[in-house]
Amino acid sequence: MKKYPEYKHLNLSQISKDVLRFWEENHTFEKSVSTREGQAPWVFYEGPPSANGMPGIHHVMARTIKDIFCRYKTLQGFQVKRKAGWDTHGLPIELSVEKALGITKEDIGKKITVEQYNIECRKDVMKYTDKWSDITKKMGYWVDMENPYITYDNKYIESVWWLLNNLYTKDLLYKGFTIQPYSPAAGTGLSSHELNQPGCYRDVKDRTAVAMFKIADASALLEKGAEAFFMAWTTTPWTLPSNTALAVGKDIEYVAVKTFHPHPVKGKELEPVVVILAKDLLDKYFPSKSAELKFEDYKAGDKAIPFQVIKSYKGSELAGTVYNQLLPFAKPDGDAFRVIVGDFVTTTDGTGIVHIAPSFGADDFRVARQNGIGALTLVDKRGKFLPEVKDGIFLYGEEYVKEAYLSDEEKAHEFQFQKKILEDNGKIKELKAYLSVDERIVLKLQEEGKLFKKEQYVHSYPHCWRTDKPVLYYPLDSWFIRTTALKDRMIELNKTINWKPEATGTGRFGNWLENLNDWNLSRSRFWGIPIPIWTSEDRSEQICIGSVEQLQKEIANALAKGVMAENPLAAYKTGDMSDANYEGFDLHKPYADNIVLEKNGKKLFREPDLIDVWFDSGAMPYAQLHYPFENKDLIDSKKYYPADFIAEGVDQTRGWFFTLHAIAVMNFDSVAYKNVVSNGLVLDKNGNKMSKRLGNAVDPFETIEKYGADATRWYMIANAAPWDNLKFDMEGIAEVQRKLFGTLYNTYGFYALYANVDQFVINPADQVPVAQRQELDRWVLSELHSLIRDVTAHYENFEPHRAARSIETFVDEHLSNWYVRLSRRRFWKGDMNPDKKAAYETLHECLLVVAQLMSPIAPFFGDWLYGNLRAPLGTAENTAMAADSVHLTNFMHANETLIDLKLNERMELAQKISSMVLSIRKKENIKVRQPLQKIQIPVLDKEMQSGIEAVKDLILAEVNVKEIEFVDESNTHIVKNLKLNFKTLGKKCGADMKAVQAYAADHSTNIIHDVERHGKAVVPVNDKEYVLEPEDVEIIPVDIPGWKVANNGPVTVALDVVLSEDLRQEGLAREIVNRIQNIRKDKGLDVTDKISVKIQQNEGLDKAITNNLNYICSETLTGDLQLVQNLSTASANAVEVDDTISTLISIEKLN
RNA sequence: UGGGAUAUAGCUCAACGGUGAGAGCAGGUGCCUUAUACGCAUCAGGUUACAGGUUCAAGCCCUGUUAUCCCAACCA
The missing domain is CATH 1.10.730.10 (Isoleucyl-tRNA Synthetase; Domain 1)
Structure with missing residues (x-):
């Protein structure tokens, strides 16, 4: 006879290990997929983690969520394939390698070849794969780690190239320049990721200035021939020579103010000037008390300057106004020096008029381009002014625009140089320290009567994490994906995606789409997918490669034309999809760079950039299948596309979630996923972010070892919604x-x-x-x-x-x-x-x-x-x-015929009544073991009574009472309460609700009477009459005078607490049973063992025992019970039966 | 700085616009149990972050403020 396994203790950790072995031996995961062959697929995409970091507890969280739905859908009968993936490119890997090798970026190509460097990256990126496999198994995450997609594989790269070429063909790929964070000291652009490294944003003190831009012809704004200035604030005066426009807010109100120049040129101290700024910011520059000052009382040099608002304009009225170039060192290409409207202009600080230098600000660049404004880039890539930014007094050309770029020696040298010039020219009496470009520009403005105000300003500014020097925003050449061209379609298709939580889809993601910019694809790095575009030096010829086959053919052509000597793809066999065929070459740097192509007699060289790694991961639906070179049908006939489900952390919203979406919409006019869960973060128990630095990171291995995977998973899931942060x-x-x-x-x-x-x-x-x-x-x-x-x-x-x-x-x-x-x-x-x-x-x-x-x-x-x-x-x-595994079963369907809501309610009532009786016992200090005679329940409707009847025995057994008696007004007096049903009455009475309530409180007895007798009651209120129907009120019995009563909602219970002699004896008998059971347990007897019992006689007890002998014996499986005169304390247990009675009991096992 | 989220008992979380805001954990007290200090009962603990508004009625809807977190960020 087979038995159900019995266990001594619960050991979840051991259970995990045993079950894991069972799965491995029986290939349960593989079966959960293979047994569903032919069933409808439920498509899941795994977001690739980077294997060069250790798995953390947040990965366990994210993967639990993924696992839950894949397992659930498998139970539902779907076939759920789960291909694992590895994200292998990108900066973190490069950094990790550089750290391990003790080198910096500058050493690449010098101390180490690009080839060696990339070999190191390839090794390094997979260094924790063992740990990942281990945690994956131990946490019970079912994913196919045997055949993962790896983003550095040639096949993967080929698919990515195909996608890029597809975009290129659709004219969605272009080279342009944008304003990017750039580190002159390091000579490289920086990604936003790099700028978000800890410590990159630091508070710096900068010289700021409010500059005055002279309006070329103010006749249209003021009277004919008037002279006026726009006021504009900047924290970076070094960008002022590159100014080409001023931006105003369309709906912001501006005022023209007549005043005296605060920093006038000599001889013009008493000539009034007119300045224009935002009305909201007037107070900042013109204290309201100065408004009372009289112009004629003003003396040159007075602190308080009189002013007068003479006119006001909407921003849109100012647009188009032409002004004179502020610092005319160079002429811009194209149109310039015009007021334009910028949507980002606010009046929170500054003047409400924004100085625009398109080369040095992303907003500036965008708004300038929209308005056809040209740019001036008077700073070179070293961070120095161009030679022409020179006046010989304040500015000297070819000097660093940021003080931080100068070494101490350079600074000392510069100081001596400028000290001489400035002092010789009488601009400064005695120069004591180096003056930054910003400070000297401000001086120059002041000198020329173009400065309204200068001050120090502390703000946070990004620094390069490698050189510690401030970053510049600088126009750089980059390849872009024209995502903006398909913005509307992306928004439209996003609406068909089921976001959990919804707000992430409409809010964070939706807003992101609304404000979409073109996707900057370029990265100037070493370890990543090369951009597959070759261009001639004069940029007249270009080839974009979309497959290895195509590349091979182009190389063949290049060989034929003699621009290349050797074919690195010679061994590649077209159409052979074997791994061996794809392992004979490498598409990474430096090999890709060594390829030179030919077109129309011109040599084509590869565009040097790599692509953003986010494109790698966003391409995974296709690249994991080596689409379209293999598995073409799976995507094209939508058999394995789009995903039914993906899940990642909410931090991926503008990362993976976006790149998946963008690539899908642009290439396939489709969503990439139908349902997406964006889960929150895992914080420590105090709500702080986990980090190695703080030492509060939870080790998932330890946790799972200690508590088992199930408890860990359950805790994380049950404790918070997936999208809430978990403490x-x-x-x-x-x-x-x-x-x-x-x-x-x-x-x-x-x-x-x-x-x-x-x-x-x-x-x-x-x-x-x-x-x-x-x-x-x-x-x-x-x-x-x-x-x-x-x-x-x-x-x-x-x-x-x-x-x-x-x-x-x-x-x-x-x-x-x-x-x-x-x-x-x-x-x-x-x-x-x-x-x-x-x-x-x-x-x-x-x-x-x-x-x-x-x-x-x-x-x-x-x-x-x-x-x-x-x-x-x-x-x-x-x-x-x-x-043989629950994971291979079919999900059970609820049998609706078994669901009986009335029954559920009845049982709830039984539990409620039981709890109320126990509560009375507690109050009266009567143990549950002491049987009582009777419960009384007042009932006002028959349905309730029959409901309780059905569960009567359960209640009686649970509370140890003999009988339930239902009472109504025919046999006892019941005190009743009236409760109003606000839901129905609210509709009926509306504004009179409060009055009705007050009336009902005063006349409850009458209303109860009327409703019970006549089925309605009339409430006269505010000259109106409201009729209360039975549905509008609830009549609740709350008390039976003279009884011990408990009350809970509509239920009232009364308990008879009088103890008869029989009841008392029965209570004692139960105490005896309890003591015998305890002894049985102590002695380790089996639940089926029969026993003989000897109890030492005791006056207060004997009768209770003899009168309840059968009961005691059958409860305790006693075959023979004797009352004996004396028991030795050696063989018997001393027991206290109640406060006054104690005795000895001995138990023998019967054979 | 902007976008998003969150804010309810000491802690973790619930609560269709409807009558005294509920669980669990932690604490006090008492009790039940031949599955189990698992639980049951009971006590204590709340200005539902703050300030306004809409409504007969607000924890819930609206506006603003504050705090925390995430994301995006030199908006001059």
Whole structure:
């Protein structure tokens, strides 16, 4: 006879290990995919992690979410393939290699060849793959790590090139220049990622200036021949020579102010000037008390300067106004020196008029281009002014625009130089320190009467993480993807994506799309996918490569034309998709750069940039399949595209989520994914970000070893919605372990214990029909099937936290603490009979279903539980347990006919009544072991009474009372309360609601009477009459005078606390039973062992024992009970039966 | 600085615009149990971040403020 396995202790960590071995030996994961062959696919894309970092607890979180839905959909019958992937390119890898080798970027090509460097990167990037494999297995994440896609593979790169070429053909790829963070000291552009390294943004003190731009002809704005200035603020005066426009806000109100020049040139101290600035910022420059000053009282040099607002304009009225170039060192290409409208202009600081230097600001560049304004770039790539920025007094040409770029010696040298010039020219009496370009420009403006105000200003400014020097924003050549061309389509298709949470899709992602810029694809690095574009030096000829085959042909041509000597792709066989064929070459630098092509007699060289690694990962739907060279049909006929589901951290919103979307829309006019869950961060228990630096990072290996993967996963899922941040607290895992897994383990243990005693094994083909099972069974099945329905809905909605919480409630409150607790006797009392069998079958079904429902979240424990329940069945062919793993079963459907809401309500009522009776006992200090005679329940409607009747026995047993008596007004006086139903009355009464409420409070007795007798009551209020119908009120019995009463919502219970002699003796008998059971347990007797009992006689006890002898014996499996005169304390246990009675009991096991 | 999210008991989280805002954990007290200090009962703990507004009625809707987090960032 096969048995259900029994265990001594719950050890989740061990269960994980055992189940993991089982999966490996039985290839359960592979089967979960292969057994679904031919079924509808459910497409999942794995976002590639970078294997050169260690896995963290947040990866466990993110992967749990992915795993849950893949497992769930597999249970639903879908085939869910899960190809793992590795992100292998990019800066972090380069940095890691440089650190390991002790080199810097400058050394590449000198101390180490590009070739060697890339070999190192290729090695380095996979250095933690073992750790990743390990955590993947241990956490129970099912993903195919045997055949991952790897972004550095030639096949992967070929697909990426195909996509790029496709964009090139559609004219969505162009080379242009934009304003990018640039480090002159390092001679390289910086990515936003680099700027976001810790410590890059630092507070710096800069010289700021409000410059005055003279309007060329102010007649249109003021009177004819008037002279006026625009005021514009800048924190970077060194950009002023490159100014080509001024921007105003379209709807901002501006004023023209007549005043005196604060820094006039000699001789013009008393000539009034007119300046224009935003009205909102008037106070900042013109204190309102100065408005009362009289112009005629003003003397040169006065601190307080009178002013007068003479006119006002909307920004749009100023647009188009031409002004004189502020610092005319060079002439710009194209149109310039005009007022334009900029959407970014605000009045939070400055003057509401923004100085535009298109070369040195992204906004400036954009708004200038939109308005056809040209640029001036008077700074070179070294960070120095061009030679022409020179006046011989303040500016000397070819000097660093930022003080920080000068070395101490350079600074000292410059200081001596400028000291001489400035002092000789009488500009400064005695120069004490080096003056920065910014400071000297301000001096120059002042000298020329173009300065309104200067001050120091502290703001945060980005620095290059390698050189520690401030960054410049500088126009750089780059390749761009014209994402803006398809912006509307991207927005449109985004609306078809199911975002969890929704706000991320409409908000963070939606806004991002609305403000989309072209995607800068270029990166000046070494380890990445080369841009597959070759251009002639005069840029007249260009070839974009979309496949290795094409490249091979072009090389052949180049060889024929003699521009190349050797064909690195000679061995490549067209059409051969074998790995061997793809391993004979390398598309990375430096090999790609060594290829020179030929077109129309011109040599073509590769564009030197690599592509943004984000394109790598966004290309994975296609590149992981080597599309279109292989698996073309999977994408083209949408068999494996788009994804039904992806999930990553919310930080990927503008990363992977965007690149997937952009590439899909631009290449295939499709979404890349239909459902996306963006999960929140994992913080430490105090809500701080985890970091190695702070030492608060949680080690996932340790955590899983200690608590097991299931408890860890369950905790993370149940504790917060996926998209909320999780405050990770180990104690929370311990709690889950105790509460959910402990309870479930015990519930199973209970089942196994008695099933084995009774030699019961489930027979799915022969079960007691549910209709013939008792109320409690039908109730728990009703709850169970409600649970299936709810959990299914939660999984379908991608709300795993709700699924987990529902399961917790069921296991804990319904199954363990009500069903099993109240059913215990049925399992151990008597021989097998239909009722006992029904109890086993009911409990078995609950455990089986729970095992399956929980298995996506707790895959090990779910499978362990399932395996135990299945253990005595053998192959279990043709049953729901035919598969040898829960993960290979078919998801159970809720049987709606078993869901009986009335029954659920009834049982809730029984629990409520029980709890109320226990509460009265507590108040009256009567133990539950002491039987009581009677409960009274006042009932006002028959339905409630019949509901309680149905669960009466359960209540009585639970609270240890003999009978329930239903009372109404015919046999007792009941105090009743009136409650108004605000929902129905709100509609009826509206604004009179408060008055009705007040009236009802004063006349509750009358209203109750009227409603009960006549079915309605009239409420006269504010000269109106409202008729209260039964649905508008609730009449609740709250008290029976003279009884001990408890009240909860609509239910009231009264308890008879009078103890008769019989009851008292019965209570004592139960105390005795309890003591005997405790001794049994202490002695380690089996639950089936029969015993003989000797109890030392005691006056207060003997009668209670003899009168309840049968009861005591049958409860304790006692074959022989004797009251004896004396027991030796050596062989007997001393027990206190109550405060006054103590005795000795001895127990012998009977054979 | 902008966009997004969050703010409810000491902690973690619930709560269709509807009558005293609920669980669990942690704490006090008492109790039940031949599955289990698992639980049950009970006490304490709340100005639902703050200030306004809409409504007969607001934790929930609207506006603003503050704090924290994420993302994007030299808006001059």
